[in-house]
Amino acid sequence: MINVTFEGFRYHKPLPDFYKIENPQNPKNEISDELLMELTQLAEKHGFTGISYSKLSVEFKEEFNIDFDNVFIFKFLMGDELIKMDPSAEKGKLMDEEFQEYGMHVYEFADFLRKNGFQADLIHPLADDLSMRAIAMQSNDCVITRSNMCLFMDGINVSFFMIHTSIENLPFKCENEMLWVEDFCSTCGVCIERCPEGAFDEDENFLRKLCTAHREGCNECLLRCPFYKRGYDKVKKRYERMKKRRENE
Ligand code: SF4
Numbered sequence: 558m559i560n561v562t563f564e565g566f567r568y569h570k571p572l573p574d575f576y577k578i579e580n581p582q583n584p585k586n587e588i589s590d591e592l593l594m595e596l597t598q599l600a601e602k603h604g605f606t607g608i609s610y611s612k613l614s615v616e617f618k619e620e621f622n623i624d625f626d627n628v629f630i631f632k633f634l635m636g637d638e639l640i641k642m643d644p645s646a647e648k649g650k651l652m653d654e655e656f657q658e659y660g661m662h663v664y665e666f667a668d669f670l671r672k673n674g675f676q677a678d679l680i681h682p683l684a685d686d687l688s689m690r691a692i693a694m695q696s697n698d699c700v701i702t703r704s705n706m707c708l709f710m711d712g713i714n715v716s717f718f719m720i721h722t723s724i725e726n727l728p729f730k731c732e733n734e735m736l737w738v739e740d741f742c743s744t745c746g747v748c749i750e751r752c753p754e755g756a757f758d759e760d761e762n763f764l765r766k767l768c769t770a771h772r773e774g775c776n777e778c779l780l781r782c783p784f785y786k787r788g789y790d791k792v793k794k795r796y797e798r799m800k801k802r803r804e805n806e
């Protein structure tokens with residue numbers, strides 16, 4: 558557990574500096590498969606489920622005023638015990654501690670990259686001017702669900718940290734195989750029905766101000782979601798059966 562007085566990632570505050578190694582003067586831009594595997598194993602050792610990679614398009618960079626191209630997304634699953642706790646200020650605090658604890662390891666990943674000759678810098682996970690989810694969507698490795706959550710194949714209870722880097726040859730995905738989720742969600746809607754705060758308008762747009770997920774840790778929509786209850790692969794199989802039935806009708 559981290560020290561609770563530790564001043565970590567906070568809204569409206571600059572990114573804390575816990576790097577032990579400086580960025581190299583002339584950063585390299587090609588990583589070997591072996592080194593990438595080593596980084597993945599280091600992330601897994603600290604409980605992360607895996608890494609996704611975003612290559613930011615020119616249009617995207619212009620839209621968000623971003624001057625970097627290549628992004629690592631270090632994913633971890635929010636703990637089941639915490640997710641199942643009733644919402645409260647205490648739960649909100651525990652969720653924040655979990656987030657901070659994972660975040661500390663991301664400095665170690667940046668240092669690993671810097672030591673090996675690459676530029677590596679954390680992206681502030683709570684920055685006001687940057688949409689982490691928009692950057693995540695550039696990975697073609699996730700989708701935004703009807704409950705406004707970022708779903709990766711690792712799980713719907715994924716949270717993540719990001720590092721931008723000089724490395725150009727990361728295994729970026731060009732196509733998103735998860736786009737079927739939108740069609741599945743259109744047949745479900747459990748998250749909207751069960752939201753205790755009515756945090757969706759009549760057009761089913763998510764109303765951030767009414768959602769208490771960040772304040773008190775409401776996870777009702779997550780707990781009810783088939784992607785949480787059954788996992789990505791099982792829901793995909795169910796969707797494929799459903800699609801076949803529809804085609805045969
Ligand atoms: S987290 Fe809770 S309040 Fe927010 S949308 Fe989901 S069910 Fe509604």
Ligand code: SF4
Binds near residue numbers: 704746747781783
């Ligand atoms: S509860 Fe249903 S509609 Fe909502 S995100 Fe999950 S699958 Fe999609």
